[in-house]
Amino acid sequence: MNREKRKKFFSKRMIPVTFALLLILMTGCGSGHSGAESVEKTEAEETVEAEQEVAAIRTIMDQSGRLVEIPEDIERVVMTALPFPSIYAITGEPISKVAGMHPGSRGAIENSIMGDMYPELLDVPSGFIEGTDINIEELLKLDPDVVFYWADYANQTKQLEEAGITAIGVNTQGDGDALLTLQSWLEIMGEVFNQQDQVGEVIDYGSKVSQEIEKVTADLEEEEKPRSLFLFRHDSQEIIVPGAGHYGDVWIESTGGVNVAKEIDVTAAVNMEQIYQWNPEIIFITSFTATTPQDLYDNTIEGQDWSQVEAVKNRRVYKVPVGVYRWYPPSGDVPLMMKWMALHQHPELFSYDMEQEVKTYYQEFHEFDLTEEQVIGILNPLSETSEGTSGLSRQR
Template structure:
């Protein structure tokens, strides 16, 4: 009997043991698809992470659309800057970014700095490299020696654009906006510089000040009938052999008419070289002379320009010929001093209407507020009465 019970127990144990083995075997086979599925998921997760990391890197790259409509990827770090667009160094100064970062500029920009308050404010800019460009011709091999992280160039010069691209240098095109609207142009350039150098809130203050300045001027001039507006002419470039004046599409149109005057050359598209007979027909009451020419008001008063008799023109007869100032840059194209130029134009076109406007004090206050620089009386005098030499290095250039 005991023997039968023992045999029976052994049989039961064997059955249980075989069942356990069978179960283990079944579980092992059953987990294989699960393990495969989990492995695939891990691979997919890794790929997703890699894609996400790549997207994060791409997202971190700052992209700016320049004024030629090109996408320019900004470098993560900017230490060396090249500027071939002439007014840009003066506008860059408004950002508060270190001027030491500018390693190269156009010789026309340098001459303006040397012959203006900018040279005193930022003496380090006087020794910056300029030999890599002549007129609009860029020597890219010389540029590369400067190791620029980014460049700013005049957008109309497509030859430069091709050179920047081939050299692999991020280059931002700037050019005139709003058909010669100097304030709109300045604002657009400030927005670009503000984004590039992370100074957006700072440049926004200048933009708002410029907008308010124009609004204040026009609140006084908008009601002037056309027949009573000051008839003005700007000599953009001038010599014995040429009288180049600006019409629609050039800054001169904006300066004169935005501040209440009437541009007698408004029929001209952009600029034109005219003769004295045309000047006599226009007979401007006021003449403004840019600093892109060495001609000074006294040259017209003394009537010493060969082949040109200016004594017949009302502006000369009444001693209303003015040389356009040079501050951080020449005031005729957009510069960091656009709001001051608008005030200066309004003052000279309508001295009685803007009798309370003291340009010396306005200039001092503007420089203190936006450049953090205290001007002395002789500094202001130099700005408002520029030297002939400020025209050096500007040959062959258009709107800059």
């Protein structure tokens, strides 16, 4: 609870205490009770009021190990962590409580099914942050009860603490493990909003899908695994790929492939000579870049010749879907991404009907019935979904 809210909170609590004190004193004088009895009743009233005040605040530990006092009644939520609107949507809490988000979240929502499912999010303010820079004055105008932010941005922690804003730090888990990260975020969201049962269903489902895929791919020989590569950010000026410690590495390896860029630590820029040496059999393109598979098939990227790369020659280049958020990082659609990756890396081993998988998932966990057109839109995202993600030092 921020400082101004705490002042208002406790000043409101004092009104009934003062009123009760006057009533007790007046009653005591009229009935001949002793002053001592009146004092005792007053102390009892104050004890009750104090207990109510304590009960209205809970303490949780965020993912940076900070103890954070949060109000029991949360009505305004701000999320600077890009995927968090998609995580929040799973909790069952009213979308109307979302009071602010990162423009990178807005870019995904405006150009994806999330805008159809939760149209009120299209009007949520996002001008208080650019890249990783928070404008505290603008954030305070949103009057947040709680802010979810990236815990590893120390400058943000300092800003939020000094402003007296109730802030819950979150971060990624397991060196790029999107499923483990999603589950940890759902757990902290469930705790904050008392929605443990609701989020628990998604956590269990994700674990089930993971086990299902691992059972099929566990005994694959190395030569049976496709050599795959993610293009994380890409245009005519740069080619940035994820290596060990980033989501792409875990996505590829956990669904039966070999990440040809595994030697890279987290992410790095590479040139076409390196791409030719790796010569990946499959290329996945994230929605943090506007590049599409057709751009590589048509070889239209200035200064880059993709025509001789095996994945391009065999037309095995795929754009990562965008549902309630971009599927590459942790999002509310992680279990679907797991199935999508497994299907594209091993179509001979998996027979997922992704259109039906998406429909069923959204019915079960969002209570939303997708049309055929909407499902196609999720599995074939627009280039515009990359909007709002520039200026971030690393993928979120």
